[in-house]
Amino acid sequence: MxxxxxxxxxxxxxxxxxxxxxxxxxxxxxxxxxxxxxxxxxxxxxxxxxxxxxxxxxxxxxxxxxxxxxxxLPETGKAVILTSQSLNLEEMPFEKKIKQPFTTKPFGVAVDIGTTTVVMYFLDMLNGKTVKTSSFLNPQKTFGADVITRIEYCQKNRDGLKELQTSLIKEINKYLDDFTEQMNCSQENIEIMAFAGNTTMLHILLGEDPVPIALAPFTPKFTDKQIRRAINTRLSINPDGSVITLPCVSAYVGSDIVAGLSALKDSHTNYLYVDIGTNGEIALVNKDRIFMCSTAAGPAFEGSNISCGMAAVSGAISAYPGFGRYEVIGNTEPSGICGSGILDIVAYLLVNNLIDETGLMKEPFIVYPENDIKIIQDDIREIQLAKSAIYSGIRVLMNLAGLTFNDVEALFLAGGFGNYIRTDSALLTGLLPGELKDRIYPVGNSAGFGVLQYLRSEHFGEKINRILRKTKYIELSGLDEFTTEFALNMDFRTG
Ligand code: FES
Structure with a gap:
């Protein structure tokens, strides 16, 4: 019927x-x-x-x-592009990467596929200039907010992987078409695309089964760099062009972390790089080694497991300095709260004794009554789980490396959440170590910046390889030390 x-x-x-x-x-x-x-x-x-x-x-x-x-249907918020250039990122000198272009005006596109947001940088491959930047919400959000939910969709539905892949490729193609129209050129002119993203996003992009990522022993189909002929990818670029995905470390440490870490300037010896999204990926760099891990922080800081939570898009309360004052992305009426806003509110509740050290809340906290936006007890519990996972991951890596916080020169915070977060709130809630108070630096979309550098310079690929050679991946789920730390750090008293 x-x-x-x-x-x-x-x-x-x-x-x-x-x-x-x-x-x-x-x-x-x-x-x-x-x-x-x-x-x-x-x-x-x-x-x-x-x-x-x-x-x-x-x-x-x-x-x-x-x-x-x-x-x-409700209004969908617009993705926000992080354009601010961090002083801690290094732009590579441009070298002509396409030695024998197919066309007289070759372009390349660098893409950072986030679980929530996708950013595309269009690069003139003759002079290395970024001609355009576009950003959109990952259309896969309609299949689930985090990688596990999306993998489950692929597992349970015969055409699940195809559906997820198609939704993303269709949207990317829309932006490729917009670009060629705007530049008055054709898809033949786009000769190379490079992608960074978490391991699941890259599998889905290439149509590779992501299910093994979610099953012990968590062995993805690939972690190394993939190079495909464009004609086999359904991306609307020159069919003879190349589609490259940058290398990942493991099932849960993707090429977004590798690209972002590689994009940092070589100005410190011991430092932390933390990307808090639907997972919390952490890298601890010292002179000889790099320890990396991923903590199952859950998507709370992306707003997903929070009753009035939402992604950091227009309409999200992104800061809450207190006493009814708030900032909304896009300066519109608030429709929910994103991770940085939630963290601010939790810090406010702690300072004003509206929750205690154990996270116990006397009553729901009303943030914006007109749209029934509030924080409830379950939200506080989600934040406790997430912040403990991140902090405990940092502690475990520090112990493995034999470093104390005094030895750490900088903590670089990657991604959208890291950009909007107020350091005071992160310290007060115990998400980040109080000892590093004056050494925390947001680096914006370092993953996107990194994949862009990959298109600008051969040397960036070498930098990536150097980083991979030094990297030791630590699987936290099997470590007693992590379990102990996780339990110890649940209360709000580490900051
Ligand atoms: S997607 Fe319908 S309740 Fe979650």
Whole structure:
């Protein structure tokens, strides 16, 4: 039986026809509508709500339309590009990387595929200038907020991997087409694409099965650099061009970490590099070795397991200096709270004794009553788990390297969360070590910057290889020391 749905989204109205029997989330997904579904449609997170005329707000993943309906989708926030250039990142001198271009005006595209946000840098391969930067929310968000949920989707659905891959490639192609139109050139002119991302994102991009990443002993299909002919990738570039994914370290330390770490200036001997996203990846560098690990911090700092949480996109409360004052990304009306805002609020609650050292909360804390934005006890528990995982990961690596915090010259904070985070809140809550108070430096989108350098210079590839040779990956899940640290650091008293 077929039914007709009127979909109102972004000020436009479309009529779609579909067969009866699927969830509304699946129908919308199949018709390329973007609905945020952090739990991947398991009915747990409550964030996939849409408005059905005559019924009000419903969860799209548990609702099966049985007749013609009118459905309004919520506004989707815009991705924010981190453009600020950190003084701690090193721009490589440009060398012509394409020795024999196919066209007279060759372009390259460097892409950082984040679980939440994708950033594309368009590079003129004759002079090394970045011509354009684009950013968008990873369309895979409609299959789940974190890598595990997306892998599960691939595992449970016969065409799951294809669906996830197609959603991403379609969106990337849209931006490639926009670029060629704007530059008045053709897809033939784009001769090389290089990608950095976590190991799962790269598997999905290349259509490789990501399921082994989630199963012990967590052995991905590949971790080394992959080079494919563009014609085999469905990316809208010169079919004879190259598509390259930068090397990863392990199932949970991807090439985004490798690229970001390689992009740092060589100005310190002992330092930490921490990327807090849906996982918390940590690298501790000393003279001879680099220890790396990934902590299952959960996606709390991406706003996913938080009742009113959301990604760091327009509409998110990103800072909460206190007493009802807040900052919203995009200066719009608040629609939720992103990681940096949540951390600020937890710090505020601690300072004002509205939660105790163990995280116990007397009552929910109302942040923006008009839209029912609040922090509840479960949110505090999620933050405790996440911050303990990160802090404990740092401690374990420090012990392995035989370093004390006095030996560490700098802690570089990568990614969007690291950029928006207020150091005071990170220290107060015990997310980051108080001993490093004056040595914490946000480095913005260092992964994106790194993959861009890969297109600018042969030497960057050598830098990556040097880093990989020094790297020792530490699997935290099997370490008693991590378990002990994790339990010890749950309370708010490490900062
Ligand atoms: S409740 Fe529907 S996606 Fe989570």
């Amino acid at each position: 077929s039914i007709r749905l009127t979909i109102i989204s972004g000020g436009k109205s479309d009529l779609i026809e579909t067969e009866y029997g699927d969830t509304l989330l699946k129908i919308l997904r199949d018709k390329a509508y973007s609905v945020y579904a952090p739990c991947g449609g398991r009915g747990i997170c409550g964030k996939c709500t849409v408005n059905v005329k005559g019924k009000g707000k419903i969860r799209s993943c548990t609702f099966y339309p049985e007749r013609d309906l009118e459905i309004s």
